[in-house]
Amino acid sequence: MIQIDDKIISRDLFEEHFICDLPKCLGACCVYGDSGAPLEKEEKNLIEKHMDKIKPYLTPKGLSVIEQCGVAVTDSDDELVTPLTGDKEECVYSYFTAAGTCLCGIEQAYRNGDIPFNKPVSCHLYPVRIKTFGDITALNYDQWDICDSARHLGNREKMPVFMFLKEPIIRKFGEKFFDALVEVAKQI
Numbered sequence: 001m002i003q004i005d006d007k008i009i010s011r012d013l014f015e016e017h018f019i020c021d022l023p024k025c026l027g028a029c030c031v032y033g034d035s036g037a038p039l040e041k042e043e044k045n046l047i048e049k050h051m052d053k054i055k056p057y058l059t060p061k062g063l064s065v066i067e068q069c070g071v072a073v074t075d076s077d078d079e080l081v082t083p084l085t086g087d088k089e090e091c092v093y094s095y096f097t098a099a100g101t102c103l104c105g106i107e108q109a110y111r112n113g114d115i116p117f118n119k120p121v122s123c124h125l126y127p128v129r130i131k132t133f134g135d136i137t138a139l140n141y142d143q144w145d146i147c148d149s150a151r152h153l154g155n156r157e158k159m160p161v162f163m164f165l166k167e168p169i170i171r172k173f174g175e176k177f178f179d180a181l182v183e184v185a186k187q188i
Contacts, residue, residue: 004180007173012141013162014185017154018127020164024149027102029126031090032146035075036082038122038130044072044080046117047106053114054093057105061085062092082120093119124168128161160185 002009030037039047047054048071055063065083075081083092093105107119118124127147131138141161143151154164162169162181170178 002184004177004184006135006137007177008136008138009162009181009184010138010140011188012143013128013139013181014160014188016141016143016151016161017157017159018141018147018150018161018164019153019157019159020147021149021153022101025146026100027094028146029144030094030102030104030123035077035079036073036084036091037120039072039080039082039120041080043117043120046115047071050109050115050117054106054109057095057108058093059085059095062090062094062105065092118171121168121172125165125172128165128169130172 002011002014051066051071058066062085065085069083071083072080073083084090085092090102091104094102095105095108096102104119104123106115106117107123109115110118122130127142127144127150129140129142131140153159154161162178162185166178169181
């Protein structure tokens with residue numbers, strides 16, 4: 001583990017390799033899992049505020065669940081998360097392309113300029129997961145078998161996890177923190 005200010009970072013972010021390989025995994029991280037994606041309270045508020053502009057990118061099934069339970073739910077760990085369309089089914093904000101790839105409706109609305117924010121930062125940062133313990137924030141690499149192709153591609157291209165996640169790391173923690181990660185990587 002490496003500490004930068006109030007953050008503890010797993011060495012895996014520097015030593016492991018990763019490049020999301022969407023053509024092979026087909027967006028499986030939005031489909032499988034025990035719970036929805038972690039949400040920050042501010043993200044929940046933004047989704048509620050801009051739901052009318054997000055709706056066109058969602059499926060009828062996803063919209064039905066949102067109408068029933070809201071834009072976010074509390075999971076078994078008492079954390080705010082995106083709802084799922086059913087028991088361990090896809091995120092309500094996902095949709096499928098004709099080729100069967102699962103994409104994020106929030107991200108698509110953002111890319112099309114319809115809303116001023118991107119998908120939840122927990123999704124943007126994946127495969128890194130964030131946990132807060134008092135004043136300390138831990139960044140850990142989550143190795144899930146559905147991302148095997150991403151690890152293979154990352155290894156082939158020699159792309160460290162933290163470098164692949166440059167944009168979301170800067171989005172969440174700022175450029176200064178990312179620059180500190182680069183300095184740590186040089187020393188490892």
